Amino acid sequence: MMEAAQMVNLLRRVRHDYANHLQVISGYLELGWEEQLRSYIQDIITQINQERIIFESVAPQDALYFYEQLLTIKDMGIILVYDDLDVKSTQYLKDHNEPVNSIAALRADIAQGEDDTVVYISIHEDETGIEMYFGCDSWDGQSRQRRIDKR
Numbered sequence: 001m002m003e004a005a006q007m008v009n010l011l012r013r014v015r016h017d018y019a020n021h022l023q024v025i026s027g028y029l030e031l032g033w034e035e036q037l038r039s040y041i042q043d044i045i046t047q048i049n050q051e052r053i054i055f056e057s058v059a060p061q062d063a064l065y066f067y068e069q070l071l072t073i074k075d076m077g078i079i080l081v082y083d084d085l086d087v088k089s090t091q092y093l094k095d096h097n098e099p100v101n102s103i104a105a106l107r108a109d110i111a112q113g114e115d116d117t118v119v120y121i122s123i124h125e126d127e128t129g130i131e132m133y134f135g136c137d138s139w140d141g142q143s144r145q146r147r148i149d150k151r
Helices: 006-029 034-057 060-074 091-095 100-109
Strands: 078-086 118-123 129-136 143-149
Touching: 006 060, 006 143, 034 060, 034 078, 060 078, 060 100, 060 118, 078 100, 091 129, 100 129, 100 143
Parallel strands: 078 118
Antiparallel strands: 118 129, 129 143
8 A cells, every 4th residue: 555655745746747737838828829838738638648547447556556657757758658557466566666677678779859758568467477568659660578477
């Protein structure tokens, strides 16, 4: 279960991110940059829709873990998009700090430009372990796979 301190840190981060969004929106309004404002708001809506899978497909405590991982990876300059989450428990992922460790290991393969790079991930658990499949636009349709074996 998430500790109160972890929850407070997560809420601080979310509040900080939304405050930043509101500052950007305010700036675009003041400058009269309607097209940039529309585009920025559409980007926020897309991001929120992409994050929906976290909160709709796993148990609440697991959703918080996956969201924390997403934020940590965002701090690396990488946008993580969960395509599929089929796990019974995040314990094995927590024990190995995944998917953060895999993203860090793959970072050299992830082409990062001016904008944040998007990495797509699907996570599937079976009786023997957890498979993670990573995709990135710069990989020309190739995916990377990582596995955590249950012991």
